Amino acid sequence: MLLLQGLVLGVLVGGMYALMASGLTLIFGVMRLINIAHAAVIIFASYLSWQLLRVLGIDPLISIVILVVVFFIGGALLQKYVLSALIDKDLSLALLATLGVANVLEGMEGALWTSSFHAINTGYSDQTYHFGDVYVPLIRIITFVASVIILAGLYVLLTHTNLGRAIRATTQNRAIAQLVGVNVNRITMIAFGIGIAVAAAAGPLMGMYYPFYPNSHWGWIGKLMAIVVLGGLGSFRGTLVAALILGVAEQVTILYVPANWAATVFFVFLFAVLIVRPQGFFGHVARESL
Amino acid sequence: MRFLRVTRAPLALTVLALVATSCGLGSSSNNAVTPGADIKVGISEPLTGDKSDIGTNSDNGYKVWEAVVNSHGGINGRHVKIIQYDNNSLADTAVSQYQKLVTVDQVDVLLGPVSSALVIPTEAVAAQYNKVFVEGTGGSPQVFARNFNNVFFVQPATVEHQADPLVDWIKSLPPDQRPTVAGYPTNDDPFAQAVVDTVQKAFEGMGIKTGYKQTYPPTQTDFTSIGSAMKAAKVDILVQGSVADQDAAGAVKGYSQVGFQPKVSYFASGPDSASTWLDLLSSKAEGTMTSLDWLQESTVPGNKEFVDTYLKMFPNKDNLVPAEAAEAYAAGEVLAAAISATGGVDNAKIISWLHANKVQSVEGKFGWDSAGRPQGGTFDLIQWQSNHLNIVWPLNVATNGTKPTIPKPSW
Numbered sequence: 015m016l017l018l019q020g021l022v023l024g025v026l027v028g029g030m031y032a033l034m035a036s037g038l039t040l041i042f043g044v045m046r047l048i049n050i051a052h053a054a055v056i057i058f059a060s061y062l063s064w065q066l067l068r069v070l071g072i073d074p075l076i077s078i079v080i081l082v083v084v085f086f087i088g089g090a091l092l093q094k095y096v097l098s099a100l101i102d103k104d105l106s107l108a109l110l111a112t113l114g115v116a117n118v119l120e121g122m123e124g125a126l127w128t129s130s131f132h133a134i135n136t137g138y139s140d141q142t143y144h145f146g147d148v149y150v151p152l153i154r155i156i157t158f159v160a161s162v163i164i165l166a167g168l169y170v171l172l173t174h175t176n177l178g179r180a181i182r183a184t185t186q187n188r189a190i191a192q193l194v195g196v197n198v199n200r201i202t203m204i205a206f207g208i209g210i211a212v213a214a215a216a217g218p219l220m221g222m223y224y225p226f227y228p229n230s231h232w233g234w235i236g237k238l239m240a241i242v243v244l245g246g247l248g249s250f251r252g253t254l255v256a257a258l259i260l261g262v263a264e265q266v267t268i269l270y271v272p273a274n275w276a277a278t279v280f281f282v283f284l285f286a287v288l289i290v291r292p293q294g295f296f297g298h299v300a301r302e303s304l
Numbered sequence: 305m306r307f308l309r310v311t312r313a314p315l316a317l318t319v320l321a322l323v324a325t326s327c328g329l330g331s332s333s334n335n336a337v338t339p340g341a342d343i344k345v346g347i348s349e350p351l352t353g354d355k356s357d358i359g360t361n362s363d364n365g366y367k368v369w370e371a372v373v374n375s376h377g378g379i380n381g382r383h384v385k386i387i388q389y390d391n392n393s394l395a396d397t398a399v400s401q402y403q404k405l406v407t408v409d410q411v412d413v414l415l416g417p418v419s420s421a422l423v424i425p426t427e428a429v430a431a432q433y434n435k436v437f438v439e440g441t442g443g444s445p446q447v448f449a450r451n452f453n454n455v456f457f458v459q460p461a462t463v464e465h466q467a468d469p470l471v472d473w474i475k476s477l478p479p480d481q482r483p484t485v486a487g488y489p490t491n492d493d494p495f496a497q498a499v500v501d502t503v504q505k506a507f508e509g510m511g512i513k514t515g516y517k518q519t520y521p522p523t524q525t526d527f528t529s530i531g532s533a534m535k536a537a538k539v540d541i542l543v544q545g546s547v548a549d550q551d552a553a554g555a556v557k558g559y560s561q562v563g564f565q566p567k568v569s570y571f572a573s574g575p576d577s578a579s580t581w582l583d584l585l586s587s588k589a590e591g592t593m594t595s596l597d598w599l600q601e602s603t604v605p606g607n608k609e610f611v612d613t614y615l616k617m618f619p620n621k622d623n624l625v626p627a628e629a630a631e632a633y634a635a636g637e638v639l640a641a642a643i644s645a646t647g648g649v650d651n652a653k654i655i656s657w658l659h660a661n662k663v664q665s666v667e668g669k670f671g672w673d674s675a676g677r678p679q680g681g682t683f684d685l686i687q688w689q690s691n692h693l694n695i696v697w698p699l700n701v702a703t704n705g706t707k708p709t710i711p712k713p714s715w
Contacts, residue, residue, distance in 0.1 A: 142562070149562040151528070154561070224554060229352050269529050
């Protein structure tokens with residue numbers, strides 16, 4: 015029964031990890047850019063959701079809608095006016111720019127909300143259901159369902175719309191996509207905006223799970239990158255599978271051995287997979303001409 | 305053939321940038337050249353990182369001490385000037401910053417950072433330069449293990465004795481009311497482990513079985529599986545080796561989500577952060593316990609001025625002062641007393657004087673043994689009851705005669 019409890023909790027938290035990492039993999043797929051600010055964006059969205067709840071009484075699930083719109087616009091503008099120019103010169107400059115964004119957000123959060131821990135508490139935060147001896151917290155069901163809905167929406171967008179086809183074409187081969195008439199600069203801007211918007215959607219959900227503080231994003235970015243690498247850079251399916259594996263590995267490991275080993279178990283698994291399959295579960299080896 | 309366009313160059317640059325950022329060098333809050341008459345006091349605090357909550361509280365306490373001392377004309381007519389850095393909760397950074405404080409900033413005296421985890425590596429720097437090192441929060445056994453004679457811990461007792469009132473209270477219960485199985489989830493931190501190890505030894509001597517004992521990393525925020533394991537082990541008294549609000553509040557949230565409901569819940573740290581504990585947990589705070597070395601309403605000399613000044617400088621809606629601020633303030637008081645008594649900042653004289661005298665501070669009046677352990681004080685057991693933090697043990701100092709609530713309300 016204890017193992018079943020761990021599996022249930024692992025799958026539920028894995029759903030949230032998948033949402034947190036999906037924007038990162040989308041941005042990498044389209045731009046070949048590791049967005050170091052991704053987790054910082056998530057934490058920033060957590061703060062804004064906390065503030066909206068505290069000041070205006072807006073439920074975090076409602077605030078997702080507001081944040082997604084605002085962050086999409088912000089992300090698209092950041093890509094168009096800052097990152098695209100830097101990428102044209104040197105990809106490493108854009109990478110450093112995302113590091114700068116992370117530091118700016120962190121500093122701003124510290125100034126606005128202090129460095130103390132915050133948590134998003136709602137009226138339903140305390141509810142939990144139990145089926146026999148297996149407890150399933152309502153908040154985890156909500157975050158899992160919300161994550162699945164958002165990820166499903168993203169999947170439909172990418173596979174059943176012209177915009178999605180253009181994004182996938184740009185991801186697979188930027189030059190050929192351009193040759194067949196895709197406005198890759200515009201598509202890249204939109205895709206980056208979507209990636210940031212997905213991160214914003216994860217913020218309120220994450221904030222209902224865990225206490226957060228301005229530089230807690232450094233603890234998350236490594237975990238999210240590991241998920242993206244294990245799943246295969248740029249692969250949504252891979253991100254989902256890897257996130258579920260990480261969630262289950264963490265929760266089940268803690269049941270039987272010290273929690274210090276939870277992350278280790280995941281990374282041992284990650285290294286083992288990468289030795290056998292360096293491109294991750296669903297990644298492709300990008301071959302380029304010499 | 306290349307598989308990815310990402311080269312090593314940006315990664316190397318990123319690592320360099322991250323290292324530079326995490327070192328915190330150049331982040332001094334006060335780099336101004338100080339007048340010769342000022343007493344320069346060096347401090348490194350975790351204002352960011354996983355200890356940022358207690359670090360900020362402690363830093364505020366030091367700032368209040370600086371303001372109060374200077375409002376009284378300084379020490380022996382010399383104003384105090386704090387030179388402080390943010391160590392980002394990283395021990396290596398704190399060590400390098402204390403070296404910089406001594407060698408570059410040439411401070412006269414040092415005050416310690418918050419937490420045993422940061423005191424242990426940095427006290428060696430102070431010893432290397434023969435600097436007095438007064439600190440208010442690092443009280444684990446490892447702090448005193450190297451017998452440095454320059455370290456002075458300003459709390460009534462060392463952390464092995466922090467949970468003594470919990471043990472005394474459980475011992476006082478009739479056998480049929482005592483909890484029978486204890487759980488000890490513990491942060492990988494010397495302070496937390498010292499508290500938990502002492503309680504475990506005492507409880508096992510009383511026949512309370514150990515149902516769960518595991519260490520978790522300082523960054524742990526998800527405690528649902530730990531709660532599930534303790535529930536399966538039928539733990540009915542929780543003694544959590546928590547260090548910050550993050551792990552204490554995260555634990556309560558996780559435990560409530562999986563239905564782990566012990567009769568008693570004691571945290572090494574967390575419930576005493578009065579200003580944030582209720583915000584983080586609301587009704588789940590009810591019944592949680594910890595130990596207290598200082599009380600906001602205390603009538604010891606100097607406490608009223610400290611509390612009033614703190615609330616003036618750092619107002620908050622609940623008018624609450626965190627314990628870490630009082631501990632830092634008390635460290636400053638002890639240092640000031642020694643400087644005043646010895647007539648200057650000769651660190652050797654200050655160290656000798658502190659070993660020979662008892663000092664009154666907001667933490668009480670006590671002296672130190674040769675390794676800096678406080679002598680003669682005790683802690684109190686406190687519990688959240690109806691949104692108030694009450695002293696519940698020993699009974700002779702209990703708030704308005706309140707008693708510990710057992711079993712605690714469900715969270």
